[in-house]
Amino acid sequence: MEQKALIIGEETVRRYLSVEDVIDICEKTWRWYGEGNVVMPNKITTDMSTLGVGGWFNSMPAYVKPLHTAGIKLVGGYDANKALGLPYIKANVILTDPETGILKAVVSGDYINDMRTGAQPAIMVKMLASSTDTVCFIGTGLMAYCSLLCMSKTVDIKEVRLCDISDEAKDRFIARFPDAPWRFVKCASNEEGCRGADVIITVTNANADLVEEPWVKEGGLVMTMGSFRETSFDVVRKADKIAVDQVGQSLHRGNVKELAEMGEITADSFDIIIPDVLAGKAEARTNPKDRIYAQIIGTGMIDVACAGVVLQKVLASGEELCKVDMTK
Numbered sequence: 001m002e003q004k005a006l007i008i009g010e011e012t013v014r015r016y017l018s019v020e021d022v023i024d025i026c027e028k029t030w031r032w033y034g035e036g037n038v039v040m041p042n043k044i045t046t047d048m049s050t051l052g053v054g055g056w057f058n059s060m061p062a063y064v065k066p067l068h069t070a071g072i073k074l075v076g077g078y079d080a081n082k083a084l085g086l087p088y089i090k091a092n093v094i095l096t097d098p099e100t101g102i103l104k105a106v107v108s109g110d111y112i113n114d115m116r117t118g119a120q121p122a123i124m125v126k127m128l129a130s131s132t133d134t135v136c137f138i139g140t141g142l143m144a145y146c147s148l149l150c151m152s153k154t155v156d157i158k159e160v161r162l163c164d165i166s167d168e169a170k171d172r173f174i175a176r177f178p179d180a181p182w183r184f185v186k187c188a189s190n191e192e193g194c195r196g197a198d199v200i201i202t203v204t205n206a207n208a209d210l211v212e213e214p215w216v217k218e219g220g221l222v223m224t225m226g227s228f229r230e231t232s233f234d235v236v237r238k239a240d241k242i243a244v245d246q247v248g249q250s251l252h253r254g255n256v257k258e259l260a261e262m263g264e265i266t267a268d269s270f271d272i273i274i275p276d277v278l279a280g281k282a283e284a285r286t287n288p289k290d291r292i293y294a295q296i297i298g299t300g301m302i303d304v305a306c307a308g309v310v311l312q313k314v315l316a317s318g319e320e321l322c323k324v325d326m327t328k
């Protein structure tokens, strides 16, 4: 029996997957998960630093039934990459036949990882914000860029406030939006950026209290996307509602991890579970005055779904790509 696997590189992925496609796949995959049509165990981290390699990677498997796609995202951070001129984060997706396990494709996961990360706040902000006039970013790196790019497709924004420990990062960020329809404001402090903002998004590699609770206005939305703590505990404690993209992994990573370890946050603390809302099982924002805190942890099912769609499109197009015969 033929066992041919495709190798799908970064440039091909970008040709077959627009930003709008990724937003659409992200929203659908969340909905399918909420409907019970995705199998997704929690991610596992392999930290190689304990044995002298400067790196770690996460294994993030999923089966997405409506796409009949099974696979695993492998994404990690590698210290050696900076000296090589590569981004710190590197991602690949491996797809196998759900019925036989035969390798179907190895798909470059970098663009998928970046855009699906940006698609998440772009969808959640529609469901959770009472207004999106003023958006404050704390952290203006690559994921912040992808987030604003995707948000520009889903909501109207009048002012984007930028906070970062690096002024250069803020300038680079602004330069990436030459035709921005909103006004950019470079803020001298996080407090200046946060006070009065409708939406506050933290997307840094810091482990610090970047947002204080008194800075969050009535009706405000705070979304944290970084891997560690990014707000004071009170931003979470005193929020009227807490939203997450997935329950299990939200307790072990990101901003609420420490509160979960102290027993203050449990699976029952999450008022709004985004996949359940999209599946019609729960409501998102119900009161414009609520202060909502949301953690976006990021899940592998979206990357597997995006890679699966790329594979389907490549096969439908008939384009000849590099194929490996796995029987040889």
Ligand SMILES: NC(=O)c1ccc[n+]([C@@H]2O[C@H](COP(=O)([O-])OP(=O)(O)OC[C@H]3O[C@@H](n4cnc5c(N)ncnc54)[C@H](O)[C@@H]3O)[C@@H](O)[C@H]2O)c1
Residues within 6 Å of the ligand: 117, 120, 138, 139, 140, 141, 142, 143, 144, 163, 164, 165, 166, 169, 203, 204, 205, 206, 208, 210, 225, 226, 227, 228, 296, 297, 298, 299
């Ligand atoms: N939630 C998800 O789905 C998801 C997906 C991918 C990456 N991430 C996480 O997003 C975060 C950002 O990733 P990135 O690729 O954009 O990194 P990046 O290095 O491109 O950008 C990070 C930015 O944060 C700034 N920063 C660092 N400490 C700061 C502080 N104390 N105050 C203000 N700004 C500060 C840096 O100067 C930099 O500009 C990381 O924690 C990463 O692990 C999350």
